[in-house]
Amino acid sequence: MSAIPDVELVAPGHGACAGCSCILTMRHALKALGKDVIISMATGCMEVSTSPYPYTSWRVPWIHAAFENAAAVASGVARALKVLGKSHVKSVAIAGDGGTADIGLQALSGAVERGENILYICYDNEAYMNTGIQRSGVTPFGAWTTTTPVGKVSRGADRPKKDLPAIMVAHGAPYVATASVAYIPDFINKVKKAAAINGPTYIHVNASCVPGWRIESERAIEIPRLAVLTGAWVLYEVENGKLNVTFKPKRRPISDYLKTQGRFRHLTEQEIAEIQRRVDEQCKRFGIE
Amino acid sequence: MKQLLDGNEAAALAAKLARVKVISAYPITPQTTVVEHLADFVANGELDAEFMKVESEHSAMSACIGAAATGVRTFTATSSQGLMLMSEMLFVASGLRLPIVMTNANRSLSAPLSIWCDQQDSMAVRDSGWVQLYCENNQEILDTTLQAFKIAEEMLLPVMVCYDGYILSHTAEPVDVLEQAEVDEFLPPYKYPYPLDPENPVTMGPVGVPEYYMEFRYMLQKAMRASQKEIVKVGKEFKKKFGRGDGLVERYHSDDAKIILLTIGSLSSSAKDIVDRYRKRGEKIGLVRVRSFRPFPVGELIDAIGHAKAVAVVEKDVSLGSAGGLFLDAAASFINVEPAPLMLNFICGLAGRDVSPLQIREAVREAAKAAESGKVKHAVKWLGLREKLVGLEK
């Protein structure tokens, strides 16, 4: 922990919600990366809360272009850095799950396929939060969102989480890792590792959203921790195709995680059992008991 | 050195001579060979640049934005559907005031699908804050693209160089290709005042809150209007060095003409032939070609055509639900201005339909009739339309 630098490259005074753990991932990602970066960020919570003209929270060069193209902008930045011979500066793309899994997938796919020298960090709070909690392709099964509301005919999200890390592995990205805001030293290590590679690397960090998950702000770290401890979110890395599960918890029942959040409040015993079954299946694939 | 080049080759050569450093483009008919030529140049070591084979035009412009913001000269090219897909980012590029240069091989718009020439594509994005310069021939494509980099970097505005798909892009004409040394003398190295650099961190693309957005829009509009002067200045400088070139508009036998054809793009060449024939017969017909469509050269235009009795605006586009884009801006230029000529709009040549001398003569005839009677009965007419097919049998 003494290894984590003190320098804050994301200034306070930003407009993130009280208890936002996504801005915490930004804070620590920048600690892992240091000052020699250029951030290309997609439209989303992290972008709007840190850049209300004339103020900015960023103490590193930062550009916001649009919602679906963080990977494409970062690719252009990386190429320009190459032209300028600035090999010590890293081009980093940052986007939320919305700007990655759905609208951002094409640009990300293209960048990785081309082998661009960029680190892509997806902060995943499991819905389009900036626009008011609408579902995304990585909204977990059963979750309430404003576009997967709980009613008579349908009850929350009815599709499983799109497996972004697996998609990145399938693209042949040399380093792909999942992380959690509740496991910060692990996150920092993974970011450092990914940034050091000359090529397309991908980190998918799970973080909570106080209004979106309907949780108390003080539990904003505890709840993502429970996601990992129950196996809902698995921490692993894939280096050149080789899988390494970086944390194998002694799993707690999924209800321990689900009951902490208002977005899962509507679930019946049966629905929870179904989610448990899916989590069990997922953990089996990763060799987690 | 004079070479036989088609329009796309000319565009690619211009980018090469301009020493662009990051090219990010996606193929689309009829722009495709621009991208292919550039790929060849880079593969052969003739051009030292990063050639990004992006996965869409939207990403092409996005990558240009990233690269231009980081501090290198960038280039892309597209047409039609690609321009439409890119359009979100066109507005972002201009809003960010990045000096990106793009060539657009004018092509019609789907649906229904068309690969053939008209100017609907670039006309559709005339609001995007890009300077739009239209070329009449392949020499102009080379020259104007080179000038575009200078204009862009001076004004901090992105510039779009438009030229007719197939008619110019795929037609070979003699083009005097400048030497690299000459171009280096004319075009200084890339400069952008606030590059993304860890030594001096800036934030680009913040939230333009209501307290500030309008002012930034005003600044962009001001820069666009001011670029008229820069376009003229750079044109003059180019002419001084290389002996050719135009400014905002080109006047062809128009100073004493009572009937003037107002045109844009390669159609101007064909129309000039017709003007020559009229002149041979002693008829005072003239032509004014708009080179800079954005910024729209209001002052220049009033000066060039204000004295005419009637102006026939002949163009290959239509702003659906209204009239042709050139006509709308030209007509608007004369609001509150006296004297003002009568103006007629002729839509022709959509999706590559041939614009024949007969069609141009028809436009002149209609304009002459209006001049004679002092009235315009129907302001907008479509030339070369297969009227039977649309139930307009005479």
Next chain:
Amino acid sequence: MKAGAVITEPGSTEKKHTGSWRTFRPIIDPNKCTACTLCWLYCPEPAIIKGKPHSVDYRYCKGCGICAHECPVKAITMVREGSCETTP
């Protein structure tokens, strides 16, 4: 105002004191704090100043309560903002 709305002053949100958002404020008990830095680690603003004991930068603290919740020795309590309590 720079062309393109470029902001040339990095980190300028530090001028915005988001402490005004608070309805609860954290009080760190200097007798209990072991300076483990976990509160500093988890604070989103950040609004924890490392030290022996750690202290709160009340200019920015939004009162989310993460620090109090995560503190392994329960050295932090959340008291209602505007109350007279300064010690837990």
